[in-house]
Amino acid sequence: MIDVDLEQQVGSFVLRACFTADAPVVGLFGRSGAGKSTLVNAIAGVTRPSRGHVRVGDVTLFDSAQGIDLSPQERRVGYVFQDPLLFPHLTVEGNLHYGHRLRTEPIRFIEPLHVIDVLGLAALLDRKPGALSGGEKQRVAIGRALLAQPRILLLDEPLASLDVTRRMEILDYIERLRDEFHIPIVYVSHSVAEITRLADTLVVLSAGQCVASGDVDAVMGRLDLKPPAGRYETGAVIEATVTAHDLDFDLTTLGFDGGVLTVPGLNAFVGERVRARIRARDVSLAVQKPTGLSILNVLAGRVTAIREETGPVVDVQIAVGEALLTARITRRSRVQLGIHVEQELYALVKAVSFDHRSTGYA
Amino acid sequence: MAWPNSAGLTAEELGVILLSLRVALVSVICSLPLAILIAYVLARTRFPGKILIDALIHLPLVLPPVVVGFALLVLFGKHGPIGSWLDEWFGIVFAFRWTGAALASAIMGFPLMVRAIRLSIDGVDQRLETAAKTLGGSRAWVFASITLPLALPGIITGVLLSFARGLGEFGATITFVSNIPGETETLPLAIYALTQTPGGDAQALRLSVIAVVLSVMALVTSEWLTARTARAKTDDRR
Numbered sequence: 001m002i003d004v005d006l007e008q009q010v011g012s013f014v015l016r017a018c019f020t021a022d023a024p025v026v027g028l029f030g031r032s033g034a035g036k037s038t039l040v041n042a043i044a045g046v047t048r049p050s051r052g053h054v055r056v057g058d059v060t061l062f063d064s065a066q067g068i069d070l071s072p073q074e075r076r077v078g079y080v081f082q083d084p085l086l087f088p089h090l091t092v093e094g095n096l097h098y099g100h101r102l103r104t105e106p107i108r109f110i111e112p113l114h115v116i117d118v119l120g121l122a123a124l125l126d127r128k129p130g131a132l133s134g135g136e137k138q139r140v141a142i143g144r145a146l147l148a149q150p151r152i153l154l155l156d157e158p159l160a161s162l163d164v165t166r167r168m169e170i171l172d173y174i175e176r177l178r179d180e181f182h183i184p185i186v187y188v189s190h191s192v193a194e195i196t197r198l199a200d201t202l203v204v205l206s207a208g209q210c211v212a213s214g215d216v217d218a219v220m221g222r223l224d225l226k227p228p229a230g231r232y233e234t235g236a237v238i239e240a241t242v243t244a245h246d247l248d249f250d251l252t253t254l255g256f257d258g259g260v261l262t263v264p265g266l267n268a269f270v271g272e273r274v275r276a277r278i279r280a281r282d283v284s285l286a287v288q289k290p291t292g293l294s295i296l297n298v299l300a301g302r303v304t305a306i307r308e309e310t311g312p313v314v315d316v317q318i319a320v321g322e323a324l325l326t327a328r329i330t331r332r333s334r335v336q337l338g339i340h341v342e343q344e345l346y347a348l349v350k351a352v353s354f355d356h357r358s359t360g361y362a
Numbered sequence: 363m364a365w366p367n368s369a370g371l372t373a374e375e376l377g378v379i380l381l382s383l384r385v386a387l388v389s390v391i392c393s394l395p396l397a398i399l400i401a402y403v404l405a406r407t408r409f410p411g412k413i414l415i416d417a418l419i420h421l422p423l424v425l426p427p428v429v430v431g432f433a434l435l436v437l438f439g440k441h442g443p444i445g446s447w448l449d450e451w452f453g454i455v456f457a458f459r460w461t462g463a464a465l466a467s468a469i470m471g472f473p474l475m476v477r478a479i480r481l482s483i484d485g486v487d488q489r490l491e492t493a494a495k496t497l498g499g500s501r502a503w504v505f506a507s508i509t510l511p512l513a514l515p516g517i518i519t520g521v522l523l524s525f526a527r528g529l530g531e532f533g534a535t536i537t538f539v540s541n542i543p544g545e546t547e548t549l550p551l552a553i554y555a556l557t558q559t560p561g562g563d564a565q566a567l568r569l570s571v572i573a574v575v576l577s578v579m580a581l582v583t584s585e586w587l588t589a590r591t592a593r594a595k596t597d598d599r600r
Contacts, residue, residue: 072496098507099497144497
């Protein structure tokens with residue numbers, strides 16, 4: 001349980017952020033300049049907000065009304081920065097043990113061997129940070145933060161300094177953390193793909209304000225979030241279960257309450273829960289059930305909202321079972337097809353529009 | 363005139379060299395902790411009057427050494443305000459003692475030492491210190507375990523500069539503690555005295571060569587230490 005309500009002014013920028021979340025992974029989403037790092041610094045105690053409170057579980061880290069302001073070392077917030085910031089004069093082992101040595105017995109609950117095992121650091125222990133790749137450095141930084149016995153783990157764009165292949169690797173490790181150590185994680189990112197893959201609860205920050213928070217699926221499906229999320233990334237997230245693998249064509253079918261999705265072959269067991277992100281621009285609409293089509297995913301739904309704009313595009317929200325999809329179509333198509341709220345129609349999604357970044361474990 | 367010993371030095375020359383080394387070493391060792399503290403404060407904090415402290419520390423660099431020596435004489439002399447107080451309470455006497463020579467060379471070398479250390483502390487990424495704090499380190503522990511080791515090359519440079527300055531100190535020393543053979547007569551003072559003595563040129567040359575050798579040795583040692591710590595710090599291949 002994390003409860004944050006903070007006000008802070010940095011130059012002309014004003015942060016007024018307020019959210020509560022109770023989830024294994026809270027995604028803190030916003031474009032650069034939205035105030036993500038300011039908020040995270042305030043939670044970690046690196047900077048002091050002018051007003052508000054930060055509570056993690058039943059511990060108050062900061063409360064201006066009660067005059068509580070724990071120092072960073074007392075907060076036990078496992079802060080992983082954008083840059084790994086490993087201590088260059090210490091070996092990997094020295095880095096990992098830095099915080100562990102400073103925490104005495106009663107609050108130790110995470111053991112070095114466990115962390116080294118989960119993050120795959122055994123082979124790196126006597127190397128210096130200078131001899132590590134970017135991904136390895138970030139894993140050591142995460143391990144170091146974990147071994148300082150944190151109440152909560154703050155990951156501030158941990159993939160920012162990595163190339164694309166390393167990003168996938170670190171995401172896998174973060175998923176393992178979530179399952180192995182029962183520490184709430186706040187994952188800060190400007191990437192919809194990362195957030196939807198990891199987070200259960202999503203907080204959207206824009207111009208220093210929390211503009212939305214709640215369940216990932218609900219928030220991602222909301223139409224009014226378009227500006228902070230950016231035009232390109234608008235979309236929906238569907239939680240589904242792997243129902244079958246088609247090995248001949250290397251496809252996987254996912255079942256959810258609105259129907260069946262066919263996606264490129266996933267590395268997951270039948271019965272596993274996964275998330276699939278469907279970008280609004282990948283969804284087409286048809287008023288009648290189409291035939292003779294290469295598109296594999298045809299989902300029957302009902303229009304719940306239309307976000308009308310004066311420009312060439314409109315966003316149409318469709319309820320498919322319990323899930324909400326967003327389709328981005330031209331305004332002309334909407335007018336010509338006469339699409340209106342409450343209309344029954346079909347949403348078409350090409351299977352190939354699901355790339356490896358848009359599906360992941362739930 | 364004493365007989366030359368095995369190293370080809372007379373007992374007098376050896377005494378001068380050992381005294382010079384002792385004066386320079388003691389001055390460096392005693393001023394180092396204070397120099398590190400002041401360098402850290404100047405590099406990491408902001409407070410009103412900081413520029414004044416900065417200027418005060420750099421004063422010996424721009425003042426004529428004789429003026430510094432005279433100021434020391436006035437303040438730390440037998441009847442000076444600080445000198446008489448130290449003598450009364452701690453029995454520490456600087457005037458006309460080798461300790462006074464050490465004090466003079468410490469003060470002359472102090473700005474060089476502080477500058478070098480401050481520069482290297484400036485070069486330590488403050489975010490590393492922040493990271494160490496979030497991992498549970500107190501301010502003092504973070505300083506000792508992160509800042510200090512990372513600033514080590516600059517500390518070594520500062521120590522060397524101050525040591526070399528101490529070996530060469532002349533003006534402040536001769537003004538403050540005068541030239542007393544066996545007590546305050548360091549290498550530069552001895553060389554100067556010899557050049558003022560008829561027929562002393564040959565011996566002055568011998569001592570000058572020794573001064574050069576000592577300085578080069580100090581320089582090489584420091585370069586070697588700096589290279590070693592730099593290698594240990596950023597060793598890319600473990």
